[in-house]
Amino acid sequence: MAVYQTSKAGANLDMFDEEHRTPLIAACENNHLDTVKYLVRAGATVGHKDIMGFTCLHLAAKLGHYDVVHHLLNKASKYINCQDNGGWTPITWAIEHKHKELVHLFLKKGADVNIRDKEENVCLHWAALSGCDDIAQALLEAGCDLNAVSIHGDTPLHIAARENHLQCVISICRG
The missing domain is CATH 1.25.40.20 (Ankyrin repeat-containing domain)
Structure with a gap:
């Protein structure tokens, strides 16, 4: 069950559900690029972590959502080496799931391969x-x-x- 909250300016973009997933995390997980673009532009926090420590980048990399990852890296590259609760970075998830194009994108954008x-x-x-x-x-x-x-x-x-x-x-x- 999702938790909703509104403010004077509109919905709270960073409100999270019981798994600590925000609307941006849900959009990234489901490969909804236009929604991701809108939420990032509106100010949603890209580095928010869910209960597993996953950020938007972790989930998009794990699932092979190239365009979402590319957009997030262009808008918030500082999260490229963020670690989840197991210490995995987004590139680790891309490697685990054999998403070769994503691995090359992460390398091009400067992911640290020795974390x-x-x-x-x-x-x-x-x-x-x-x-x-x-x-x-x-x-x-x-x-x-x-x-x-x-x-x-x-x-x-x-x-x-x-x-x-x-x-x-x-x-x-x-x-």
Whole structure:
């Protein structure tokens, strides 16, 4: 059930529901670009976090909503490296779900590929797990630490080998 509040100037753009999701988060999640543009222009907070710590960018990246992500990065790029409750950044979600075009967009816009999540994984760990060798290669070219060790003692190469992602193994070995 949504919670509504109005003010003298109109609706409170940043009012949130029981999951702490604002109208802007809902529009981003559902890939409603025109609504996203309107709400951002009207002053909705782009960096608001829901109960999972997701911002609009996290959800749009996870779901592969390229145009929404592109618009948000053009209007509020300071949230590009924002971490959710698990320490994941928006680019991490794009990698996890194999949204290659989004990964390249995040890299072009300056996403930090060496931010560690709560288990000390960097972006390359997730590319190795998902088996996307072209994403792994792009991350390596962006300076991602190929020798980063997670709390489980894994490097990206450990993960790629365990998952039998040969092309990722080759990319990581070539560094």
